[in-house]
Amino acid sequence: MRGWLGQAAGGLPRQFWFLWAGTLINRLGSFVVIFLAIYLTSERHFSQSQAGLVIGVYGVGGAIGTTIGGVLADRWGRRPTMLTAQFGAAALMLALGFAYGYWQILAVTFLLGVATEAVRPAFSAMMVDVVPDRDRVRAFSLNYWAINLGFALSAVGAGLAAKADYLLLFVVDAGSTLVTALIGLMFLAETRPATGHHQRKQPGGGLVLALRDRTYVLYLVISLGSVVVMMQHLSTLPIAMAADGLSAATYGWVIAVNGVLIVLGQLFVPRLIEGHDRSRVLALAALIIGVGFGLVAFADAAWFFALTVVIWTLGEMLQSPSNAATVAALSPATLRGRYQGLSSLSWSAGTALAPIAGGFTQEHLGDTALWIGCFAICALVAAGHLITGPRRERRIEQLLATPAAPATADTSVPA
Known part of the structure; x- marks a missing residue:
C-alpha cells in the first residue's frame, strides 16, 4: 500500500497539494448548485420555468466567467485572478441566500456564475505551471478524485443542511469558498511565466492566437462529441428510465x-495508462463511453441501467x-x-448542447436512435483522436523543446 501511494501521489510539488486541498474543501461545501432548483421552487415558490431560467443564467455567467478568467490569468496573473474570483464568489453566495426578489436572484446568480467559473482557468493554469509534464496525468487524476469525493459528500451534507434551514446551504458554501481563498492567499505563490514584449504586442492579446491554433481547436471540436454524449446522463437518461x-x-x-x-x-488510473500513447487512450475512452451509452438502448431494468x-x-x-x-501539453506557457x-x-458548450440535441432526438426519433447515435458519435470521436493524434504529438514535442520563461516564484520543491 505504501508503494502504491508513493506511485499515485509521491513527488508532486508542494504548491500542487495546496491547490488539491482547496479543491477538496471547496467541493465539500458546494451545496447550493445541487439544491438550487429545489430551493427556488419549494422555498421561494417560483415556477419550474422561472427556476430553469435562473439556472440557465448561471450557465451564461459561467461561460463569460471562464473566458474572462482565462485572459486575466495570463495578463494579470493566476493568483490575483483566483483570489479576486473566490472572494467575490463567497460574497455573492451569501448575497444570493438573502436575495428575495426574482430579479435580484437573477442578477446575483449571473454574477455568481461569472465569479465561480472565472477561477477554473487560473486554477488549471497554475496546476500546469507547477506540475511537470511527466506527472500531469497523476496530478489531474488526484484532483478529479478530490472533486468527486467532495461532490459525493457534499450531496449528503446538503440534504441534511436543507432540512435544518436553506440559508445554511448558502452560508456553508460561502464559508468553504472563503477557506479556499484564504489557502490561496497564505500558501500559493504566483506562477505565471514572464511575458516578453513581443508577446504582449500580439493582436488580440493572445486570445486570437489561441483561436488560430488549429491543432488545439480541432482537438476541442473532436472532444466536444464525448462531452455531448456524457452529459446525456443528466437529461435524457432519467427520462428513459422513467x-x-x-x-x-x-x-x-x-x-x-x-x-x-x-x-x-x-x-x-495513472498506473494503468502510464507509458501509453495519449491519443490511443483517449480513443479507447471514447469507445468505452460509447458502448456504455449505446447499451442503454437495450436496458429495461435497474440493474441493466446500473x-x-x-x-x-x-x-x-x-x-x-x-x-x-x-490540454495542458498543448498550451504554450x-x-x-x-x-x-x-x-x-x-x-x-457541450453541456448546453447535450440536452437540446438529446431531447430532440429522443422526442422525434425515439430512445433507440438516441443511444445508438451516442455510440456512433463516440466511434467518430475515437477515430478523430487516432487520426489527429500524431499531429498533436508533434505540436507537443515542439512546445516541450521551447524553453519557458521563468515563473515569478520557485514552486519546483516537492512536498
Whole structure:
C-alpha cells in the first residue's frame, strides 16, 4: 500500500497539494448548485420555468466567467485572478441566500456564475505551471478524485443542511469558498511565466492566437462529441428510465454508481495508462463511453441501467485525466490561462448542447436512435483522436523543446 501511494501521489510539488486541498474543501461545501432548483421552487415558490431560467443564467455567467478568467490569468496573473474570483464568489453566495426578489436572484446568480467559473482557468493554469509534464496525468487524476469525493459528500451534507434551514446551504458554501481563498492567499505563490514584449504586442492579446491554433481547436471540436454524449446522463437518461417505469429514487442510486466508482478507482488510473500513447487512450475512452451509452438502448431494468453506468464511468475515468493532460501539453506557457479558458468554454458548450440535441432526438426519433447515435458519435470521436493524434504529438514535442520563461516564484520543491 505504501508503494502504491508513493506511485499515485509521491513527488508532486508542494504548491500542487495546496491547490488539491482547496479543491477538496471547496467541493465539500458546494451545496447550493445541487439544491438550487429545489430551493427556488419549494422555498421561494417560483415556477419550474422561472427556476430553469435562473439556472440557465448561471450557465451564461459561467461561460463569460471562464473566458474572462482565462485572459486575466495570463495578463494579470493566476493568483490575483483566483483570489479576486473566490472572494467575490463567497460574497455573492451569501448575497444570493438573502436575495428575495426574482430579479435580484437573477442578477446575483449571473454574477455568481461569472465569479465561480472565472477561477477554473487560473486554477488549471497554475496546476500546469507547477506540475511537470511527466506527472500531469497523476496530478489531474488526484484532483478529479478530490472533486468527486467532495461532490459525493457534499450531496449528503446538503440534504441534511436543507432540512435544518436553506440559508445554511448558502452560508456553508460561502464559508468553504472563503477557506479556499484564504489557502490561496497564505500558501500559493504566483506562477505565471514572464511575458516578453513581443508577446504582449500580439493582436488580440493572445486570445486570437489561441483561436488560430488549429491543432488545439480541432482537438476541442473532436472532444466536444464525448462531452455531448456524457452529459446525456443528466437529461435524457432519467427520462428513459422513467419511461421504463423506474422511479426518481432508482435513478438516484443508479447514477450514484458513477461517483462511487470514481472515488474507489480513479487513483489506479495513472498506473494503468502510464507509458501509453495519449491519443490511443483517449480513443479507447471514447469507445468505452460509447458502448456504455449505446447499451442503454437495450436496458429495461435497474440493474441493466446500473451496468451501463459502470461501463461509461470506466471510460470517463480514462478520459478525464488524459484530456486534462493533453490540454495542458498543448498550451504554450504564456497562454495557458486562455487555453484552459477555451477548454472550459467547450465543456460549457457541450453541456448546453447535450440536452437540446438529446431531447430532440429522443422526442422525434425515439430512445433507440438516441443511444445508438451516442455510440456512433463516440466511434467518430475515437477515430478523430487516432487520426489527429500524431499531429498533436508533434505540436507537443515542439512546445516541450521551447524553453519557458521563468515563473515569478520557485514552486519546483516537492512536498
